[in-house]
Amino acid sequence: MALLELISVTASYGAVDALNAVSLRVEEGEIVTLLGANGAGKTTTLRTISGLMKPRSGSIRFLGKEIAGASANSIVRLGLSHVPEGRRIFPGLTVRENILLGSSNRSRVPKAELDRDLDAAFGIFPDILKFADAPGWTLSGGQQQMVAVARGLMARPKLLMLDEPSLGLAPIIVQQVFRTIAAIRERGTTVLLVEQNAHMALSIADRGYVLETGRLIVEGPPATLLNNEEVRAAYLGGRVTAG
Amino acid sequence: MSITLQLLFTGLGIGSIYALVALGFVLIYRATNVVNFAQGDFSMIGAFLMVVFAVDMGLPYWLSAVIAIAAMAGFGILFNYGVYYPLRHRTFLPVVISTIGASILLQNGVLAAYGPHPQSLPAMLPFPGIAVGGVFLDSQYLLILAVTGAMVVLQYLFFERTMLGKKLQATSQDKEMASLLGIPVALMIGITFAYSAVLGGLAGILVAPLLFVSINMGSTIALKAFAASIIGGFGDVTGAIVGGLALGVVETFGAAYISVPYKDGFAFLVLFLFLMVRPQGVFGEKVAEKA
């Protein structure tokens, strides 16, 4: 049984269809990446999975349970954590408070356990430890991204969904973020990674899907996607000219 | 010198009332992005509940106050579900109109029950006050200052030191993100309404012995409190407290040294000056967005 499975999911903004019969699955322990150009529907896919949007039709199963149309609140309680586009750090709360609130989906966690998880989060992102008591808005984009991922991990998710974690970051920080994502999977958390940076994403993913104007056009392991002509043309820069 | 201290004492006392109501405005505004035009009526309802329990039913004063405050918390939750919740996905205007409608309904409901004649409440403490130096400290004003001071401290501890306080703050800063983390947003907003109703009710209960208890007593207080929150920096908690106290002091000195009939005018003169010179208020725009 797949950890997450979408079967023919359709979603729209008013009369405009944003997702058209999207079917995909994520197995336990995988890093799966969802690629596509700006406006392809990647963010809409994640928002529909995490309950911020209701699908118009189709089925979404997490741990075998139907979650299509359930509230965001109840979905994160099942262990599905969504780190949204744009990081969305609470600007007026400190870094520590931001990260601690990531545990809001777990009920009655003992203080000692929270402290351990907080230490573990700072262990993954040692660079933000020195800003623990600084308000969220004072951090740089890269630091905010680390806080956002750390906050997502505080949910102890079975599946962590990341929406363009590399957006707007300096190349060296991007590498660091991707190394961390690989390390998070090593610790046993399954990852669904939305990216425009296809090369980077495919370097750590087990499988990938490519979305184009709301439809999935290809799926497969990184090698398949890297060699697919359509994908190369659209997302990897440069068509392989035959002959 | 003693006259200055006397006016300062009185001004801070009345300013505390504005501060409590202004805090209610600000907390609801931060949680919902809506200005609650029935905020002053929370004070009116609180004062009338005191009339019901302490005068009509003859319960002890302290017990009446405890019941009235508990009832205000329940009232805030009902207000949330009746006035805000059904319109929560709508824009600013429908919700504001809904709160104006609630205000009219509340005032006329109490009018139907109690008629147009103002009620009065005796002072709460059994002594008139104490004289310190040349300054007479009226017992009701002392009570107002003590209760407001305690509320400010409790509120600070609650918002800054408890996880629930942090969840309320998170909800007011980004509702969608809060729900993604598993914070029950609707419950947080319900709690905010309950607490704001308690603050407003408390202001009404405390000020009632100084004024008559009438159906429109909340309107003047709310106007001053609204002005106070703009002077402080709308949406800022510290600003609401400082703005409320400052406004109370300004209008008390203005009434004493310039003109009693224009007492209410000074508040709006200060508001006008702020809107001209520093529209973001004293504490406005502390939080900026960074990439």
Ligand SMILES: Nc1ncnc2c1ncn2[C@@H]1O[C@H](COP(=O)(O)OP(=O)(O)O)[C@@H](O)[C@H]1O
């Ligand atoms: N709030 C919205 N209202 C209307 N249309 C939207 C909204 N958000 C996204 N869209 C549209 O839905 C499509 C998919 O957008 P999105 O999921 O954000 O794409 P991506 O994340 O791949 O860049 C785009 O055509 C976009 O214009």
Ligand SMILES: [Mg+2]
């Ligand atoms: Mg997107």
